Amino acid sequence: TPLPERDAALIARRSAALGPAYRLFYEKPLHLVRGQGVWLYDADGRAYLDAYNNVASVGHCHPRVVEAVARQAATLATHTRYLHEGVLDLAERLLATMPAAIGHVMFTCTGSEANDLALRLAFEATGGTGVIVTENAYHGVTLAVAGASPSLGAGVALGPHVRTIPAPDPATGADARFAAAVEAACADLLRHGIRPAALMVDTIFSSDGVFAEPRGLLAPAAQAIRAAGGLFIADEVQPGFGRTGEAMWGFARHGMVPDMISMGKPMGNGYPVAALALRPDLVAGFGARARYFNTFGGNAVAAAAALAVLDVIETEGLQQNAHAVGGRFRAALAALSHRHPAVGEVRGAGLFIGLDMIDPESRAPDAAKAGRIVNSLREAGVLISATGPQGHVLKIRPPLVFSDSDAALFLDRLDAVLTANP
Numbered sequence: 118t119p120l121p122e123r124d125a126a127l128i129a130r131r132s133a134a135l136g137p138a139y140r141l142f143y144e145k146p147l148h149l150v151r152g153q154g155v156w157l158y159d160a161d162g163r164a165y166l167d168a169y170n171n172v173a174s175v176g177h178c179h180p181r182v183v184e185a186v187a188r189q190a191a192t193l194a195t196h197t198r199y200l201h202e203g204v205l206d207l208a209e210r211l212l213a214t215m216p217a218a219i220g221h222v223m224f225t226c227t228g229s230e231a232n233d234l235a236l237r238l239a240f241e242a243t244g245g246t247g248v249i250v251t252e253n254a255y256h257g258v259t260l261a262v263a264g265a266s267p268s269l270g271a272g273v274a275l276g277p278h279v280r281t282i283p284a285p286d287p288a289t290g291a292d293a294r295f296a297a298a299v300e301a302a303c304a305d306l307l308r309h310g311i312r313p314a315a316l317m318v319d320t321i322f323s324s325d326g327v328f329a330e331p332r333g334l335l336a337p338a339a340q341a342i343r344a345a346g347g348l349f350i351a352d353e354v355q356p357g358f359g360r361t362g363e364a365m366w367g368f369a370r371h372g373m374v375p376d377m378i379s380m381g382k383p384m385g386n387g388y389p390v391a392a393l394a395l396r397p398d399l400v401a402g403f404g405a406r407a408r409y410f411n412t413f414g415g416n417a418v419a420a421a422a423a424l425a426v427l428d429v430i431e432t433e434g435l436q437q438n439a440h441a442v443g444g445r446f447r448a449a450l451a452a453l454s455h456r457h458p459a460v461g462e463v464r465g466a467g468l469f470i471g472l473d474m475i476d477p478e479s480r481a482p483d484a485a486k487a488g489r490i491v492n493s494l495r496e497a498g499v500l501i502s503a504t505g506p507q508g509h510v511l512k513i514r515p516p517l518v519f520s521d522s523d524a525a526l527f528l529d530r531l532d533a534v535l536t537a538n539p
């Protein structure tokens with residue numbers, strides 16, 4: 118079906134007003150006007166099953182979060198240079214979900230800022246500037262973290278102090294060599310006169326193609342960076358807040374304790390709030406010399422939003438839901454894959470799932486087919502996207518309120534779309 122004239126007009130207005138750097142999802146972009154739970158509605162009132170948006174993690178427009186934001190916005194909206202319980206309650210609640218070594222939380226508005234602050238503090242604490250990331254990592258938009266985000270492509274230069282290592286893909290054996298790759302990158306940095314400051318890792322390797330196994334993998338990697346004088350920064354912006362099912366944070370599946378932990382996206386269910394949690398000693402020197410004030414970071418409304426999100430995760434058992442529904446959903450996807458030769462491996466943890474699209478004969482990654490599936494699913498009323506260095510991995514990452522019947526609907530539509538695109 119052709120693009121409605123109204124949407125074509127919006128696209129023209131976008132490029133006129135927003136300029137050329139923005140990208141829309143889907144060949145036929147979506148014009149959304151409303152969301153509720155796992156459902157999104159377009160301007161014509163058509164419903165779409167959202168199996169992609171992790172920001173609205175406790176469900177689109179969750180009434181409890183909406184009410185908390187509205188109530189606080191109507192009461193007081195100030196920043197962290199006044200005394201207020203909200204930001205303290207939030208910091209304490211977050212720290213209670215973390216290993217004992219992590220003792221402070223610093224608030225930002227975006228995941229990018231949290232990662233930027235992590236690098237800044239890592240440089241301060243270690244005296245180094247070397248940063249190691251995975252080959253298709255994404256860590257954000259600031260100058261420092263965009264330069265450590267190879268997934269932005271050849272058009273965005275990596276920093277001269279940045280080294281990349283292969284993501285732990287079991288298909289290439291890179292999983293077994295992950296810690297050795299960290300060691301080698303450290304040696305390469307040192308050889309160029311650069312002291313290692315940090316290994317920054319998205320703990321489920323979201324943009325590298327979703328690698329959840331083998332668990333335990335990150336522990337020796339952390340040892341390797343520490344042995345070279347650097348720190349381990351866990352980027353929990355995507356896996357955090359219960360998504361991986363077994364734990365609140367992705368690193369916990371690997372039985373290790375990071376030096377710093379960045380978080381964002383789902384933290385306020387749509388309200389911009391993000392943070393960096395860290396070992397107190399890592400900010401002691403910086404705190405004595407400098408001040409950190411982020412105008413909107415940890416503001417009273419942001420704190421209210423994030424506290425409501427933590428309440429909902431707990432009272433609705435959403436981490437447990439991610440574990441239970443995610444486990445059954447992945448098993449059903451694996452079963453489906455046996456009937457469709459263009460579907461390769463199904464990977465993931467909890468409600469964070471990656472599914473390879475491959476050429477049935479050569480078994481090579483098939484990004485074109487992944488694109489067709491994503492766009493056909495959108496036509497069929499189901500929203501996902503694709504990821505990985507080649508873009509051939511279907512990325513399935515629904516709000517954590519996703520139920521078994523939502524999964525059944527998804528499987529039904531995916532089955533039909535795969536049958537139509539053999």
Ligand code: PMP
Binds near residue numbers: 255
């Ligand atoms: N890290 C990861 C792993 C992310 O996925 C993102 C956002 N896509 C960021 C950092 C940056 O977060 P933000 O867009 O809130 O700045």
